[in-house]
Every structure is written in structure tokens, then in C-alpha cells.
Amino acid sequence: MLRELRIKNLAIIDDLVVRFEKGLNVLTGETGAGKSVIVDALGLALGDRAQSDLIKTGEKEAVVQAYFELEEYGKLPDI
Incomplete structure (x- = not known):
């Protein structure tokens, strides 16, 4: 589950x-x-390609960081 998006x-x-x-x-x-920028940031965190024009002018x-909570799903399988 997504817990936090920075x-x-x-x-x-600027900073959110x-x-x-x-x-x-x-x-x-x-x-x-x-609102759309937040959704786009989530897409970037999940692997979408970044475009340089998304960087704030100047x-x-x-930076986009997503923090997920995985405990409720038990042990993740080894791949």
C-alpha cells in the first residue's frame, strides 16, 4: 500500500x-x-519515463520518492 509520496x-x-x-x-x-502533478509523480515513482520539462523552472x-507498506502481504517471493 502506498503510504507516502514526496x-x-x-x-x-516546490516541496510536498x-x-x-x-x-x-x-x-x-x-x-x-x-493534482495532476501528484498523479504524474506517482507514475514516475512506478516507472514512467521522466521528461526534463517536468523539472521546476530554475x-x-x-525528486520523487514513494514509500510503500508491504507487511500485510507477508514475505515477498524471491525472483
């Missing part, structure tokens, strides 16, 4: 930590607030 210097986001709880989590906000890099 985003830095991505599009319009989004924490997710069990159950339904909803992103709401006005147009241009950054910055050299963007």
Missing part, C-alpha cells in the same frame, strides 16, 4: 509530502493546484 521541484511543486491512509484517499483542489533536478 515530491520536490516537479512542475509547480502527501501521506495516504488505509481506505479511500481523494485529491481535490482548484484548477492549477497540482532547478537542476526534481
Whole structure:
């Protein structure tokens, strides 16, 4: 389960930590607030290709970190 998403210097986001709880989590906000950027950041964390134009103007890099809780699924299989 996704527990936390950290985003830095991505599009319009300077520095953001989004924490997710069990159950339904909803992103709401006005147009241009950054909801789609959060969804795009999750895609990047899951393996989508990054585009350099997503880096916030004036910055050299963007950082996206996703933290998952895997305990409830037991031992992960060796591959």
C-alpha cells in the first residue's frame, strides 16, 4: 500500500509530502493546484519515463520518492 509520496521541484511543486491512509484517499483542489502533478509523480515513482520539462523552472533536478507498506502481504517471493 502506498503510504507516502514526496515530491520536490516537479512542475509547480516546490516541496510536498502527501501521506495516504488505509481506505479511500481523494485529491481535490482548484484548477492549477497540482493534482495532476501528484498523479504524474506517482507514475514516475512506478516507472514512467521522466521528461526534463517536468523539472521546476530554475532547478537542476526534481525528486520523487514513494514509500510503500508491504507487511500485510507477508514475505515477498524471491525472483
